[in-house]
Amino acid sequence: MTRDSRKPLGLDDVFIVDCDVHANEPPEALAPYIDMPWRRSLELLGRGPQRYLDIPGYAPILNLDPPFPDRGLGNRTVTTARQMRDELDELSIDVGILFPDNLLKIAVFPHVDYAAALGRAYNAWLADAWVSRETGLYGAVLAVPQDPKDAAEQIRTYGADDRFVAVYLPVAGLRPLWGDRMYDPIYEAAEEMGLPVMLHSVGIIHPHFPFNLEHVESRIVRHPINHEFALMANLFTMIANGVPVRYPDLEIVFTEGGVSWVPFCMWRMDKEYAEIPTGAPFLERPPSEYIKEMYYCTQPIEEPERARDLVTMIDLFDGRDKVIFASDWPHHDFDHPRKVLNMPFDAQLKRNIMGETARRLFKLPVPVSVA
Amino acid sequence: MTSSVHDVGAEADFEVGQPRRVEIGGRGFVVVNGGTQFHAARDVCAHQGARLSSGRCKGNVHAETVGGHIEYQTGGRTLLQCPWHGWIFDMATGRALTDPDRARVRVYPVHVTDGRVLLDLA
Ligand code: FES
Numbered sequence: 249m250t251r252d253s254r255k256p257l258g259l260d261d262v263f264i265v266d267c268d269v270h271a272n273e274p275p276e277a278l279a280p281y282i283d284m285p286w287r288r289s290l291e292l293l294g295r296g297p298q299r300y301l302d303i304p305g306y307a308p309i310l311n312l313d314p315p316f317p318d319r320g321l322g323n324r325t326v327t328t329a330r331q332m333r334d335e336l337d338e339l340s341i342d343v344g345i346l347f348p349d350n351l352l353k354i355a356v357f358p359h360v361d362y363a364a365a366l367g368r369a370y371n372a373w374l375a376d377a378w379v380s381r382e383t384g385l386y387g388a389v390l391a392v393p394q395d396p397k398d399a400a401e402q403i404r405t406y407g408a409d410d411r412f413v414a415v416y417l418p419v420a421g422l423r424p425l426w427g428d429r430m431y432d433p434i435y436e437a438a439e440e441m442g443l444p445v446m447l448h449s450v451g452i453i454h455p456h457f458p459f460n461l462e463h464v465e466s467r468i469v470r471h472p473i474n475h476e477f478a479l480m481a482n483l484f485t486m487i488a489n490g491v492p493v494r495y496p497d498l499e500i501v502f503t504e505g506g507v508s509w510v511p512f513c514m515w516r517m518d519k520e521y522a523e524i525p526t527g528a529p530f531l532e533r534p535p536s537e538y539i540k541e542m543y544y545c546t547q548p549i550e551e552p553e554r555a556r557d558l559v560t561m562i563d564l565f566d567g568r569d570k571v572i573f574a575s576d577w578p579h580h581d582f583d584h585p586r587k588v589l590n591m592p593f594d595a596q597l598k599r600n601i602m603g604e605t606a607r608r609l610f611k612l613p614v615p616v617s618v619a
Numbered sequence: 620m621t622s623s624v625h626d627v628g629a630e631a632d633f634e635v636g637q638p639r640r641v642e643i644g645g646r647g648f649v650v651v652n653g654g655t656q657f658h659a660a661r662d663v664c665a666h667q668g669a670r671l672s673s674g675r676c677k678g679n680v681h682a683e684t685v686g687g688h689i690e691y692q693t694g695g696r697t698l699l700q701c702p703w704h705g706w707i708f709d710m711a712t713g714r715a716l717t718d719p720d721r722a723r724v725r726v727y728p729v730h731v732t733d734g735r736v737l738l739d740l741a
Contacts (some may be wrong), residue, residue, distance in 0.1 A: 553721075580705065581704060582704075583667065584667040584668060584669075586667065586668060587667045
């Protein structure tokens, strides 16, 4: 590459992998991919009124907030691969890993067969209409937590397709949490297929912890609890039940939580473990050592008063090759890659965060233009 | 007209509360007709660089006491909300409502003379 090494890295100087972008899947889009009787259900839902991430029986929401006059931000959606490619080009993003929109809430459905059928339909729809090596759009196989056996089959089916590079573990409304042994078939399959698992939450009100926030007035309280607290709770259970020990080749990724909660989890879990090692009988090392081996997506990137504090934060968990860029495009709290690239990281750390670490993690081909 | 003053269009072309982007010498500016007054700023959000001209003018909520009246302010100030993450800027000062000391966009004087909108970049 013939760039002046004294000049700061620009967006076009680095290979950018965005580990979290969202494909919008209205019910009628998945209808052709789902078996009866659910096809009829989705067709009916497709004809009904639809609001943003608010479709009863498909993307259920308990919305307790009154609307404010001209409340602001439009809800952006991306409904085709073409649109996604064009918009990621605008943001100088080379590769995107796709997550759903409505089905971020799939873990709340009590009907196991329906949930499993939705998951299969989503994976088939991605394979058919979204993922391709040419456009740099890759899939994360949706693993439906209600039916781990079926999810494992999906992982084995799509994991053989090199357009799928990860497994998506839904977090919102999940019960039990991801450390529970009922999910072992999912981890087994993901490890066998060499696919990292990626935990991703979304803002909802739901009876399951930590989404039981119907009594909390403000959305700015609920939103971080729904994301960061939920990730922490899941991480704790995964550590306690020895997921990283029992599946040593499994890579674990946390999305949409930023990075500053990671040192807290390490130190807190180490303290608990030192006192009560029987609480995590599978562990062979202190919890922090496993937590340092996991991966953390940047979005929503912390914006501390002293930007350098973010570098210190990453060093606290030896995260220079564990932090990976995500924008969360097109959601309201997305991060522009420029924001992360302009943080006071050295050039190598910038390259790692923006794409190199993710390229290795997801075994992505290097595009000719950047190689 | 001094060289720093630029004619950016007819007053009638600026609808009240509708931000508009104008370009001068390759740089973008957002111009807003606030009803009683015009405002202008660089068209680059202080947060992550979105075009403020793609945002919209809006009100803001404010409370003085717990359980008291929550005021929805629309009058007086011209508030422009960024289209990306929703930061709100007071167009008279260029300062963000929630972090006025640190988050600012540069503002410029605008005048209307003989039905023409004149932006002063001095
Ligand atoms: S870019 Fe304007 S609020 Fe983020």
